Amino acid sequence: MRAPPALSASAPRNGSRDSVSGALRRSASSSSTAAAAAEMSASSAFIDEKGGSASEPEYGHDPASGGIFSTDYKRHDDLKEMLDSNKDSLKLEAMKRIVAMIARGKNASDLFPAVVKNVACKNIEVKKLVYVYLVRYAEEQQDLALLSISTFQRGLKDPNQLIRASALRVLSSIRVTIIVPIMMLAIKEAASDMSPYVRKTAAHAIPKLHSLDPEQKDQLIEVIEKLLADKTTLVAGSVVMAFEEVCPDRIDLIHKNYRKLCNLLIDVEEWGQVVIINMLTRYARTQFLNPNVNESLLEENSEKAFYASDDEEEEDKKAEPATLAKRKPYVMDPDHRLLLRNTKPLLQSRNAAVVMAVAQLYFHLAPKAEVGIIAKALVRLMRSHSEVQYVVLQNVATMTIKRRGMFEPYLKSFYIRSTDPTQIKILKLEVLTNLANETNISTILREFQTYIKSMDKDFVAASIQAIGRCATNIGEVRDTCLNGLVQLLSNRDELVVAESVVVIKKLLQMQPEQHSDIIKHMAKLIDNIQVPMARASILWLIGEYCEHVPKIAPDVLRNMAKTFTNEEDIVKLQIINLAAKLYLTNSKQTKLLTQYVLNLAKYDQNYDIRDRARFIRQLIVPTDKSGALSKYAKKLFLALKPAPVLQSTFKDRDHFQLGSLSHLLNAKAAGYQELPDWPESAPDPSVRNVEVIRLLERVTTLTSIPDWSKCTSRKDRKEKKTEKPFYSDSEGESGPTESADSESDSGSGSESASASDESGSGSESEESREETESEDEEEDEEKEKKRKKRLDKTKAKKPAEESAESEQSSGTEDRKRGRKAVKNQKSASESESESESSESEDESEEESEEESESDTDIRKKKMPISKQPPKQSKKESKKERQEMSLLDLDDFEPAPASAPVTPVNFLSSSLVSDLEGLSLTNNILAPTAIAPSGSIKMYELLHRITVHQQHQLRDQKPAHRGAQAAVWDEDPRVHRDRRVSSR
């Protein structure tokens, strides 16, 4: 409170550090007197060191603080000396020791002034360690920390992007409130920096500033908005992370960037992918319609598709009448589909967090029929570290409750190993129990039987409970289970017996009449079982069903009355219950016993038991004062109790977003964003359209079809259109078939699917992977050249196609020609527009990057999507299919509408593969067949070293880097590779 004057006094002396000293003045009032004084002296020392003004004697002379200070200094005198020396090696040594202290959690804050003046040290390692120190202690020594800031401010202007970035990074990590304006300014500047790396750092700085001063939120949101528009993969992950932390509810900021994020996703670094996918899951929940809204219908379809075949034609036929029959057919928003398609390959990521993120996205967003594909990836995660298993199993447990079918094929992967930690075993049991149904219950029970013999007692108890749950859920095996459990009653391990008793009790409640012998058997057990819960369960059973065991029950009560005082509380309560029930049914024999028990209970130490005794006595023993209730005592005690429902603890967990911390804890964690429910009607999809400048090829199609849903005649077409590229051609409906059936199917199915993937997102993402900063300028000159070349190639390839594709009708051929004309025109007319340039950027990238693709195919495929107005879409989709089959060589597959099916191509998987091999070679031979001998007959050479020599390709390398004018030759390597793989 007394600091301000002193500070303001110092301000003029540091004329060069205007902003800093100004800031100082504001904050100092908050620091405590002693500390302020101490820091003052230190800062003066610093100024001395710098050769500044050496004439402030008054600062270090506050007697109180000086005392503290000197003792502090004695402790680290040597370190201070080393830091003050001129030798870098000494400084480094000192810094290393200080960092080691920090690491061990020792307090090194008193060295702050000595350290901070080395912030401008030339030695890079010293500098780094000073940064480490600074970030750790700046919060505690706010005023002194300010002295370092000018260094960073200088760094922000450095011509080297890495220095700019690191300066911003440290500056933003110093949690000192008074530099908020400086930070804000720095972030704003960095957000429009040339270098994507600096922009990334800016994105990282946003949440730091936000946590420091939440009032900056509005300004920060502006920066986020700006950075969200960034097109580089480096920035995407970081800015979405900032978005999630600062303004997760501003979903409107995402609209314009949605498609871009989807397309960039695959090339963003792993951690960014997780954040983006989680955010997009929430976004999709607000923007798209529930794909499972027609649950029953879809289910039927998918079920059939599941078992029949993945022949797309078949499915189309089924799906179409079905959807037409409906009043309001569900059509998936293309953007929704885009998201699903672009995330799917990430299931193959090595990073468990990414896989889990995609899995939850599919679980929450995908049509029921497609969710199945995530099962395999999740099962793979089960082979990872036990912590990963733990989290995955929790999520699988939740999923199995809702979508059991998904994991049934992987039942055996959840079998328990003796080396699993107990917590994993118990989760696996949970999953196995959830997966149990009529067909697999016998194998599961056999498995459970072996578990019961385990040495891990907690696990055994859980296994017995699992058996109980299976028995309640699946009626057919109830008796088998019950018999098995009764056998366990003679087990030597008391815990096993006790657990069995508890479970049997629950089971018996379901059908007590038939099992009086079991009750008798259990009554005999009570002498031997010591576990309170089990004793209580037996007593309860006898009391409840005392009519079934009229002779034994009073005897049990007699025995229990003898031991009453030594029993545990829960057992005592049950003894009282038993006594009361017997009194009501068989008062002649048990009247005295009951009195005795109640008297004992009356003087028990536990008040619950005393209360219970008093209450029951009033209720059952008729006295003149007894109230109206005693009439109903029998009804009260011997009412039929509903059998307990044994259900999973994971039952309602799916209202939390899967994979989240909240889901794991089954409680809301701080900062958890609720997963919104699907909207009733879809919000306007056009919000995601982007102005021409940022045009992605997909966007063009969408912007140009504003009035789809209006007229019905178009609607049909639209349906077809959306159905074709999205459902049939891409992984769409065939998804579940792939995963559920064996690999044999997926061969043909998935390849066609992914081929279309390639065309859609591949281009975008590949672009970013190889993006160079300078390429934009070169685009324009190049694109004309490219275009011509492309055309030539298409022509060159056509004869080949004709020979290879016997089924290709001449009609399509014509159409193709027509299309090409259109294409030509288009390229001419649009060449000036912005869109064109961005588009050609894609393509040039594509060419360089996807060298190995048969490039013509891709380009052709891409063109239809990007350029054609809606009316041609039908044609295109057909076209696309054809192209696809060219690529994948499923040439036995008919074109959709033109030739109404050479139907039912049920080929055995082996035949399919043969065919594929065949057609592959066809295709290769056709165009420029340069299959070098490098492909050798490798399949004969077991365990061999293969040597490849490569000569050519010198020219291709630059193309790979960026989009320089590459001399484009048909690339032979593609075919060689293919050939190899087809053998």
Add this chain to the structure above:
Amino acid sequence: MIHSLFLINNAGDLFLEKHWKSVISRSVCDYFFEAREKAVEPDNVPPVIRTPHHYLINIYREKIFFVSVIQTEVPPLFVIEFLHRVAETFQDYFGECSESTIKDNVVIVYELLEEMLDNGFPLATESNILKELIRPPTILRSMVNTITGSSNVGETLPTGQLSTIPWRRAGVKYTNNEAYFDVVEEIDAILDKSGTTVFAEIQGVIDACVKLSGMPDLTLSFMNPRLLDDVSFHPCVRYKRWESERVISFVPPDGNFQLMSYHISAQNLVAIPVYVKQNISFFETGSSGRLDITVGPKQTMGKTVEGLVVTVHMPKVVLSANLNATQGTYNYDPVTKILVWDIGKLNPQKLPNLKGSLSLQSGAPKPEENPSLNIDLKIQQLAISGRLGSFISVGCDSLPAGPCDKALLLLTLF
């Protein structure tokens, strides 16, 4: 995201702490210690612990607990995966990830942690970038450093961080361009008492060591990719190309990395190379038991089985074992109740056998279950999935720039 990290050894000593945001007192770890005590085995500590103000997410690796402190919602796997990445980075840098190596290299550890996270969000986790930023310690370098006073921190700025191929550092140059690929396959099988396979699957990984100059672009194709049931890739692999052509196409990181892992579930392919005859029985009286284990080759395809180790988890009541092994050595640890029989090479002519008696705690009831056996073995030069590995071919799409016109790619299998 990740707020702080504490490293705690098995004895419960907290030996390193790092904070990425404001400092959180280490007393927060008390909740962890509590859970640790409750769990008995370190394996059983719940990975996520809830405390009134924080969440602790921890992993247990190499006898060290990595305990991270979280304050807000974050996918738990995100943190777990990151912590494992940290442990792997330490392993990569120091050869092993143990308490002593971490303590010895505390400054490097600190620098690494500083680079790996920024404000709790992962920044640079690729080993190629990290090594550019902070050079791993070598004996030679540490000697030079002490003499010259030079440092471990790279003088160059990490250009890799700027590129969109963050896993590869720029400007790599080798005089010999080589690439090695190791295929390692593991069978994971559960057999029942009679030796019938309950469950079996093959898991494989392809480890690569690529030392190529420039920006090589490689492809790897399998003759029979259909066998691969499930794969996961290093981020450098182009997913699209795999999906469309079943070819693995990638720009490799420099040095060692795991290219992919795969999984083969087709049961008929899984040939279990050895069989085990076991007879372990406990007598009703006399508190003793008998043990008799024989291991023999089954389907080894003419290869020798090496590194054969049989591990038996004995029941708690077994006090000691008095056995006689015809081959190898055995060791029974009465504390952990684990019997380890290290056989070594399997000789098909003379099958190894372990026979003898077990003495039990007197008075205790006889254990009712036969203990489970774990068998570890190695077979060189054999891919269990047979048809897969032998058909691998490697191509090179773009060749390293360098003085040589021809680059030679060597591929070794197994």
